Amino acid sequence: MLPAHFSLMEKSVNSNIIRDLVVWVESHIEDNLQLDDIAEKSGYSKWHLQRVFKETTSMTLGNYVRQRRLSRVAIDLRLTSQSIINIAEKYCFDSPQSFSRAFKSHFKISPGGYRRSENWITQGILPALYTSVHHASTPVRPGFAAALPCRHIGPLPYDVIPLKFY
Template sequence: MIDIIFHDKTGVTPYNPGQTGGFENAAGSGEIHYYRLFDGVGIMLLRLEMETYTEIRTQIGMIEINFCINGRFETSFSMRDSVLLKPGDMAVSCYDGRHGTRSESRFPLGCYEGLCLEVDPAAAQNWLEKNAPGFSVDFAVLKQNLLGNRWFMFGTAGPRCEHVFRELYENAPYMDLRFLRLKVVELLMLLSRIPQEEGTDLYCSTEQTELAHHLRDHLLTNREGYVSLVQLAEEHGISVSHLQKMFKQVYGVPVYHYIKEYRLEQAAVELVRSAKPITQIAQNAGYDNASKFSEAFRKRYGTTPSQYRTHANGLAKRSREIRME
């Protein structure tokens, strides 16, 4: 069961957030904490343990910005349009009434932590002009900077925006309304002004996408032996170079880079959700010894596995204490 908990810091009954509707009948468990900060702007903290869910969008013109804290988030709007998020990535969409009405999402690691910022541009612009005239956010410029002529985009959030996303995620339950409003406005101003990288052509045929998924699943399930890309390419009648290019087109990174990152993310989940020894988690991630695993983990997360586990458990304990007060 997914619990949706409203924390209305404005003192006004919140409107129904656009993203929560898809979780009503989802199979899994977790919590969604919703904070309405001012007219037209709300944030959701998502902590989920589930495999899949379906979302139906109805609010035309709403800008939705998702940021991945932990886990992986994969969404398909159609055979052509898909989003693949890893920690540090964000996805931006603006429902236009045609594209992305229905999306099928899945969490390959079985869990997900993220933040979703929902913005009604007209209402937010009006509130800021009346209550915070010194902070200029032009939502037409923000939308153009993020999306251009597209209705969705995804990619790395960048260090400056990622810092603010993580501040919001960690501090929303504890900080007062003024702090959260300032951080959201800071984030909106950054997203309006930081140039976005030009994306590559992300189109892949259904056959290419299915082949990339097959290759990924094969590599992830074969932990014991070396998997030959030459053999896999021969099985599907394509060259190794074409296979590698197709995989990067679908997943955004080279084959073995994806596998290494994926297994480190699985390890991060195990560190938090289990009491397994770090040596065992290292072996599950494909490392011969804990020191090599610790070095790779520190490069990926900026902290050692033991420090990561201690910090995550501390946050979870603090969150439980806040809910009990």
């Protein structure tokens, strides 16, 4: 039997693998991702990758990709004027019908109804598990502290749009 710290090391390694993989999936969410593609990118077998992903995140890899795709669709429906068909194509749904079925099954409302709703419906939106946003740090000298005003110009990437979940 292996000592307990080996188990912790394995979990840490698995967590790093999954974090890197999720960052890659997020950057390719508009591609027609298949489990084979993701497994090939990771360098692990499909079986092992799915087992480690579920162990680490408590959800299946396929379910994560599907929920993230639908979450991004919901955000696009609210923030863009793209047609529903173009959004369905952008996120690689096979047909407008399969897109509408998947969206309605997940959010309990049609894509058009979601777009027309007065308030954001955040129930069902899954934020990215990990993000690739890096924060810049400023060196601080002993006895000296400064607060510099920061301002962002331009649209925010999807993974940093603040969403309130109630």
